[in-house]
Amino acid sequence: MKNRTVINIAEVAKRTLSLESTAVSDLKQYINGDFEQAVELIAHCTGRLVVSGIGKSAIIAQKIVATLNSTGTPAIFMHAADAIHGDLGMIQQDDIILCISKSGNSPEIKVLVPLVRNFGNKLIAMVGNIDSFLAREADLILNTTVEQEACPNNLAPTTSTTAQLAMGDALAVCLIEWHGFTAGDFAKFHPGGTLGKKLYLKVGDLSRLHQAPKVSRDSSLKEVIVMISSGMLGVTAVLEADGDLAGIITDGDLRRMLEKGIPGDHVTAENIMSRHPKTIQEDELAINALEMMRQHDITQLLVLKDKRYIGIIHLHDLIREGII
Structure with missing residues (x-):
């Protein structure tokens, strides 16, 4: 067993983050006509975006698919190795690859690309080598x-997969804005968990779980x-x-009334009430109610x-609904 190399952990971590952040920033020079055409092609697609890759790129492909599906662009993942063993059957006529x-x-x-080309589907390459086989065969290139x-x-794929992930996010966000995808649309695809509740749970959904306690101005202290x-x-x-x-x-x-020593015999609700209570409409999002409570410390x-x-x-x- 080799002796462990002594390293400066903080310096290695900072160097890694610096390299990856620089790589992501450098991607801006590759946002060109091909990228714009790719966004338009996918936006007008009547089928799905089939995203494929091998190795670590396959993992990035799955994340991009998840992002696209959750933001209104139909997408599926096809592993490049499995594709040539039957999964090519998932590609439909109007799909984009x-x-x-x-x-x-x-x-x-190299095996997959000619098969896709034979199907006649448009092929977009997200590739880190624009002189490669994939780049030469693709209709459009997203340079990473x-x-x-x-x-x-x-x-080990580190900076390269970070660049792929960032380019995939750039693609997804452009499509979000292209389609005018709203927070309400997002909530339809995220009904579960805390995120979904923040996007769709209304104030009225929670207030209906309780009584609506009320008294009149002349109600007694006991009441x-x-x-x-x-x-x-x-x-x-x-x-x-x-x-x-x-x-x-x-x-x-x-409590404040009792601290002041005010006799309660003739006290009515009017004598101790606050006249300008904070209110919210029942159709407001529950997350907005939380913001109001924080703002007014109530x-x-x-x-x-x-x-x-x-x-x-x-x-x-x-708190019970996990909004906080």
Whole structure:
């Protein structure tokens, strides 16, 4: 077993990041007519984008496919090695092929490309060698040439795969803007998990899980306490006789009243309520409610439907749903 080489870990890490960030920045010079035509070709495609590669490029291809599918561009992954053993059958007439390779000369690529060309599908090459077999055979080239790998032996795909990933993101973001893909569209493809909830969960979805605690202006202190306790939210709305919102009373308001030594015999809701409560409409996103709570340093908001009070959304609701 070889003796371990003593290295400066921080310096190696910084050198790696410097090499890779430079490589990504250098890609800007390769955003040319071919790149623009590739975006337009994919944007107008009536089929799917079939993304293929071998080795580490295949892993990058899968990530690009995942990004495209989640942002409205239909895409599938086809492993270059499996393609020549039956997976070519997944290619349909209107599909476009994106083949990813650093060298553009690997044996699997040299077998795959002529077969794709025979199908008549458009072929886009994301390649790090524009003099390669893949580059010569492609209709369009996305150039991902890098000067060197971050690997000290200049062998392990590091800088090159980072460049491929960045070029794939550039392609995906252009398509997002081309199609006018919105946060609402994104939510349709991400209904699960915290991300999905941030994009589609509405204030009304959470407020409906609770009672809508309320008292009138002339409600007694006892009635206020009972309402706050029964609602288990530490708060109650105060309503006018016609149902309009008059104010809010929190358990903090009750504590402050007691600290002042005010006799409770003749205290009504009107005497202790805050007259300008923070409110939010039921059709607002729950994430917006969280932002309001943070902005005003509070833990609940009164929920309105148009101008009518319908319930409460509490910080605990947002925590429970994983919004925070």
